[in-house]
Amino acid sequence: MGPTPKSNVCSQLSRRALGFFARDAGVVQRTNLGILRALVLAESTKFKNVWTTHSKSPIAYERGRIYFDNYRCCVSSIASEPRKLYEMPKCSKSEKIEDALLWECPVGEVLPDHSDYKSSLIALTAHNWLLRISASTGKILEKIYLASYCKFRYLSWDTPQEVIAVKSAQNKGSAVARQAGIQQPVLLYLAVFQVQPFSLVGILEIDKRIFGNVTDATLSHGILIVMYSSGLVRLYSFQVIIEQFMQQKLDLGCACNWGGTTGTVGEAPFGIPCNIKVTDLPPLLFEVSSLENAFQIGGHPWHYIITPNKKKHKGIFHICALKDNALAKNGIQEMKCCSLESDWIYFHPDASGRIIHVGPNQVKVLKLCEVENNSSQHQICEDFVIFAKRENRNENLFTVTASGRVVKRSSSLLDDDPEQETFKIVDYEDELDLLSVVAVTQIDAEGKAHLDFHCNEYGTLLKSIPLVESWDVTYSHEVYFDRDLVLHIEQKPNRVFSCYVYQMVCDPGEEDILKRSG
Numbered sequence: 112m113g114p115t116p117k118s119n120v121c122s123q124l125s126r127r128a129l130g131f132f133a134r135d136a137g138v139v140q141r142t143n144l145g146i147l148r149a150l151v152l153a154e155s156t157k158f159k160n161v162w163t164t165h166s167k168s169p170i171a172y173e174r175g176r177i178y179f180d181n182y183r184c185c186v187s188s189i190a191s192e193p194r195k196l197y198e199m200p201k202c203s204k205s206e207k208i209e210d211a212l213l214w215e216c217p218v219g220e221v222l223p224d225h226s227d228y229k230s231s232l233i234a235l236t237a238h239n240w241l242l243r244i245s246a247s248t249g250k251i252l253e254k255i256y257l258a259s260y261c262k263f264r265y266l267s268w269d270t271p272q273e274v275i276a277v278k279s280a281q282n283k284g285s286a287v288a289r290q291a292g293i294q295q296p297v298l299l300y301l302a303v304f305q306v307q308p309f310s311l312v313g314i315l316e317i318d319k320r321i322f323g324n325v326t327d328a329t330l331s332h333g334i335l336i337v338m339y340s341s342g343l344v345r346l347y348s349f350q351v352i353i354e355q356f357m358q359q360k361l362d363l364g365c366a367c368n369w370g371g372t373t374g375t376v377g378e379a380p381f382g383i384p385c386n387i388k389v390t391d392l393p394p395l396l397f398e399v400s401s402l403e404n405a406f407q408i409g410g411h412p413w414h415y416i417i418t419p420n421k422k423k424h425k426g427i428f429h430i431c432a433l434k435d436n437a438l439a440k441n442g443i444q445e446m447k448c449c450s451l452e453s454d455w456i457y458f459h460p461d462a463s464g465r466i467i468h469v470g471p472n473q474v475k476v477l478k479l480c481e482v483e484n485n486s487s488q489h490q491i492c493e494d495f496v497i498f499a500k501r502e503n504r505n506e507n508l509f510t511v512t513a514s515g516r517v518v519k520r521s522s523s524l525l526d527d528d529p530e531q532e533t534f535k536i537v538d539y540e541d542e543l544d545l546l547s548v549v550a551v552t553q554i555d556a557e558g559k560a561h562l563d564f565h566c567n568e569y570g571t572l573l574k575s576i577p578l579v580e581s582w583d584v585t586y587s588h589e590v591y592f593d594r595d596l597v598l599h600i601e602q603k604p605n606r607v608f609s610c611y612v613y614q615m616v617c618d619p620g621e622e623d624i625l626k627r628s629g
């Protein structure tokens with residue numbers, strides 16, 4: 112065997128050095144996050160409202176960045192007071208950004224271009240351009256024209272930080288065609304891209320003539336999920352679909368002849384032809400029927416959560432084994448709460464395989480356990496429960512009228528009665544390993560909220576942060592807890608959006624500890 116080329120040796124050494132760097136960086140990061148967690152939870156540490164702003168357009172938040180005006184303006188929330196990172200030039204309504212995802216550079220990987228080592232915003236415009244924008248400067252790094260045969264509208268991760276899916280609006284056809292009873296065979300399109308380096312996988316059409324009377328479809332972790340109005344959900348392997356039905360491999364920036372038209376893939380006006388057309392039903396991986404197509408997979412071993420497909424079963428969740436559809440022991444979960452808002456359930460995002468079930472007055476964390484003397488079957492066990500702080504309802508059965516008469520309430524209070532502490536949002540901060548819970552209570556005419564941090568392992572309450580702004584339960588709310596930052600986005604009537612930013616403030620002695628550790 113001849114000598115290894117010098118460039119290859121350098122490349123291998125660079126990869127090894129980056130690997131060592133990534134491992135060392137990981138150790139340092141875990142140490143620093145441990146210190147930060149201790150500071151966040153310290154009794155003397157407070158969270159101060161350092162900035163409040165309002166907007167007539169939606170406000171979005173991603174990893175320390177706040178986006179305004181359809182992602183045109185970006186503000187960093189990492190500094191002691193938010194500061195503007197960039198503001199892109201004003202554009203027409205057809206050029207505005209409609210959806211976006213933040214891509215962050217993976218540590219320890221060799222990437223083809225220097226700009227790839229910095230975070231970028233992957234954005235979809237109203238006129239079907241897919242942009243890669245520098246997350247720190249707003250400079251457009253790449254532009255891809257998608258197509259003119261449909262309107263692309265939504266961005267999502269198929270595989271987080273690796274593969275994105277761009278979904279079109281549903282093809283309803285013209286009003287004249289609908290009146291004439293002419294249905295469009297293609298419901299929607301899914302354009303799929305590898306993120307780094309940015310490359311095209313293909314564009315898939317969802318054809319009703321093949322899949323049947325489908326109402327929606329999406330991609331998740333390499334699985335095509337197809338939904339029907341009957342509540343049926345079907346799963347197919349996207350890789351198998353590519354292998355069987357891709358008509359032609361297309362590469363961005365390369366010349367292409369498609370249907371007698373020649374152009375460059377990803378450039379206007381040619382765009383990207385639909386090159387994955389399913390002509391026969393692919394092998395079915397799995398199917399299940401669930402109310403409102405609600406379906407989740409997770410746990411160790413694999414299980415899924417559904418609601419039986421009848422309206423009377425709303426609020427009842429079945430947890431079943433994926434391998435044989437067997438209902439887990441104690442696998443029917445129901446809170447039996449009387450409330451205006453439904454409870455919700457999902458697999459814990461910490462990869463523990465646990466399940467989080469949230470109701471108005473309690474948060475249950477459940478786990479899958481082997482049934483004694485039967486390792487092939489699993490049961491649902493309670494790991495811990497977080498309860499809302501509430502008064503004894505028996506004490507509130509009687510009220511005093513303005514004239515002084517004592518009368519008994521004619522009806523019971525709802526479980527999400529605004530005068531009782533009610534859970535509204537439950538999230539998980541993965542870097543600090545904390546559960547964050549937003550609880551709201553109506554005090555007089557004003558709602559007050561606080562954000563509680565709980566131990567992710569045992570559910571113990573570790574800290575509570577009051578939010579200074581009032582909380583109207585009729586508005587839409589989002590709350591983010593990201594390391595040393597708390598951010599509250601509120602949507603009021605008439606498309607008025609408000610953003611409240613809280614920063615961690617600790618005493619000087621604790622700040623010195625953090626500086627020395629960095």
